[in-house]
Amino acid sequence: MVTLWASLSRRVSALEKSPVSLLVPFYFFLLGLLILFSLILLVQGVTGTGRNDSVTNMLFIMTGLTGLVSTFYMIRRYQLSMQKMLKERKIVVLTVEECSKCSYKAVRPFREGDYVYGYGEECPRCPKSLGDTGVENRMVITAIYLEGGRQEERY
Amino acid sequence: MQTPLFLGQDNTDIGYIINVLYIAMFLVLVFWGEKIQTRIRLRDIEYALERLRLMRDESVKFTKEKLKKYGREEINRFLDNYLEFVTIPPVDMDPAGVVWKLDHIVKTAEDRVRGEIKQIIPDLDESHVLNIMNLFEASYALNYYYKVVRHYYILSKKTSSYILIIQLQAILPQVMMEAEAYLGALQAFSSGQPIGDGAGALVAARLMRGGEIFDIERDNVYTVKNIQGRRIYFMKAKGPGGAVGTPGDALMKLSEKESFKMIFMVDAGLKLEGEKTGSIAEGVGAIIGGIGTEKYKIEEVATKKAIPLYGMIIKMSLKEAITPMTKDVLNGVEEAHQLLLKRIVEKSSEGDTVMVIGVGNTMGIAQ
Numbered sequence: 001m002v003t004l005w006a007s008l009s010r011r012v013s014a015l016e017k018s019p020v021s022l023l024v025p026f027y028f029f030l031l032g033l034l035i036l037f038s039l040i041l042l043v044q045g046v047t048g049t050g051r052n053d054s055v056t057n058m059l060f061i062m063t064g065l066t067g068l069v070s071t072f073y074m075i076r077r078y079q080l081s082m083q084k085m086l087k088e089r090k091i092v093v094l095t096v097e098e099c100s101k102c103s104y105k106a107v108r109p110f111r112e113g114d115y116v117y118g119y120g121e122e123c124p125r126c127p128k129s130l131g132d133t134g135v136e137n138r139m140v141i142t143a144i145y146l147e148g149g150r151q152e153e154r155y
Numbered sequence: 156m157q158t159p160l161f162l163g164q165d166n167t168d169i170g171y172i173i174n175v176l177y178i179a180m181f182l183v184l185v186f187w188g189e190k191i192q193t194r195i196r197l198r199d200i201e202y203a204l205e206r207l208r209l210m211r212d213e214s215v216k217f218t219k220e221k222l223k224k225y226g227r228e229e230i231n232r233f234l235d236n237y238l239e240f241v242t243i244p245p246v247d248m249d250p251a252g253v254v255w256k257l258d259h260i261v262k263t264a265e266d267r268v269r270g271e272i273k274q275i276i277p278d279l280d281e282s283h284v285l286n287i288m289n290l291f292e293a294s295y296a297l298n299y300y301y302k303v304v305r306h307y308y309i310l311s312k313k314t315s316s317y318i319l320i321i322q323l324q325a326i327l328p329q330v331m332m333e334a335e336a337y338l339g340a341l342q343a344f345s346s347g348q349p350i351g352d353g354a355g356a357l358v359a360a361r362l363m364r365g366g367e368i369f370d371i372e373r374d375n376v377y378t379v380k381n382i383q384g385r386r387i388y389f390m391k392a393k394g395p396g397g398a399v400g401t402p403g404d405a406l407m408k409l410s411e412k413e414s415f416k417m418i419f420m421v422d423a424g425l426k427l428e429g430e431k432t433g434s435i436a437e438g439v440g441a442i443i444g445g446i447g448t449e450k451y452k453i454e455e456v457a458t459k460k461a462i463p464l465y466g467m468i469i470k471m472s473l474k475e476a477i478t479p480m481t482k483d484v485l486n487g488v489e490e491a492h493q494l495l496l497k498r499i500v501e502k503s504s505e506g507d508t509v510m511v512i513g514v515g516n517t518m519g520i521a522q
């Protein structure tokens with residue numbers, strides 16, 4: 001059974017080399033063409049190519065500039081979407097601890113191993129009694145939550 | 156005075172070329188317009204598909220990275236196999252008793268995965284095994300989204316069916332949103348942080364504080380408390396591992412020896428867009444999600460013994476349900492806690508026995 005799964009998953013990963021990966025180079029090839037075309041138009045517009053028709057020259061320059069701006073905009077948008085997709089998700093999760101004896105409350109960043117109603121750090125206010133085995137003086141974690149409250153804005 | 160001419164209006168060579176281009180473009184759009192639209196839509200889908208693939212890969216990579224500390228190579232291979240794991244639902248042509256069959260199959264699947272993880276990493280405690288299972292499920296979901304979208308993408312490309320492409324493109328934003336939610340869940344699952352879905356379990360955990368805790372059935376704990384003359388059973392999944400428990404089984408067992416006057420259930424529920432996260436909706440019925448087997452059992456008990464089922468939903472989005480619990484949800488938990496205590500006293504009278512079930516994934520929440 002397990003070997004069957006293994007062969008299945010191998011076949012699936014072989015399938016993944018689909019034509020999808022060709023798309024991005026093609027996209028950039030098109031963008032390159034667009035830049036070239038815009039530059040030619042721009043140069044023609046600026047030099048005038050022997051005509052003295054200023055309106056046509058203006059239009060050439062404008063078309064060229066629009067082409068350039070829109071290409072750079074598209075590249076920038078692609079960069080941004082890639083960054084958004086790959087960026088480290090910076091999420092700050094906080095742990096709230098409370099002392100059951102003196103009701104001292106402390107908030108600190110989450111550490112691995114924390115869980116609600118588990119033991120946190122020692123209470124800084126309560127005196128450490130002799131012969132303490134550790135647990136008695138420790139605060140209890142009462143809440144763990146995401147800082148900032150909401151994470152919906154992106155939609 | 157000469158009126159300025161626009162491109163194509165002057166009778167130069169350029170104008171001529173532009174006129175020809177316009178006519179050519181018109182013809183192209185008439186004959187191949189739909190083809191071009193199809194191409195554009197397919198490109199959008201391709202882009203989304205590529206994103207889904209990256210998300211899936213990132214999730215698998217992240218999981219493997221997290222499991223590195225156990226130093227077992229087999230767990231990686233098991234994860235790869237798990238992504239293709241299938242659970243076949245029972246035949247439902249003759250629906251009588253199908254719930255029990257489904258329950259059996261689902262439990263077998265869970266046991267199998269749990270057993271395998273424990274076999275590979277024997278010195279792992281129960282809560283970590285459950286968290287790893289949750290982590291695996293996130294990768295599984297992402298892989299599933301990717302494969303289904305890829306299937307329809309290839310199919311619509313092969314058949315060049317315009318309708319299929321439009322349908323696929325229409326549901327893509329929602330699919331991407333859900334996939335993003337699963338990707339966001341990885342952090343919580345890997346470090347055992349409470350997630351939004353644990354809101355119901357957290358309400359129960361707060362109410363259970365100070366009571367003596369008993370285990371019952373698979374992954375459930377309960378305690379009995381006395382509040383204003385009422386005997387109240389509080390139940391939740393056993394934390395702090397990412398368990399959802401089997402409240403239906405536990406309720407069936409407990410109701411053999413106890414006759415409950417009423418059952419209260421608290422759970423996290425999906426909100427509609429525009430509703431406020433953490434707001435509370437009260438209602439009637441078995442308030443529990445999942446595949447429906449636990450819901451069935453609870454309804455069976457309630458119906459047979461004519462026990463009223465009251466419920467409370469703490470609302471949130473899918474993303475909030477599977478990512479670390481937000482402050483809004485936590486406020487909802489606080490509110491639900493107070494409201495529940497009030498309702499229990501209001502609806503029951505002295506001497507009654509009441510059941511309170513906090514439903515949800517109890518990851519990061521002990522009792």
Ligand SMILES: [Zn+2]
Nearest residue numbers: 099102123126
């Ligand atoms: Zn203290």
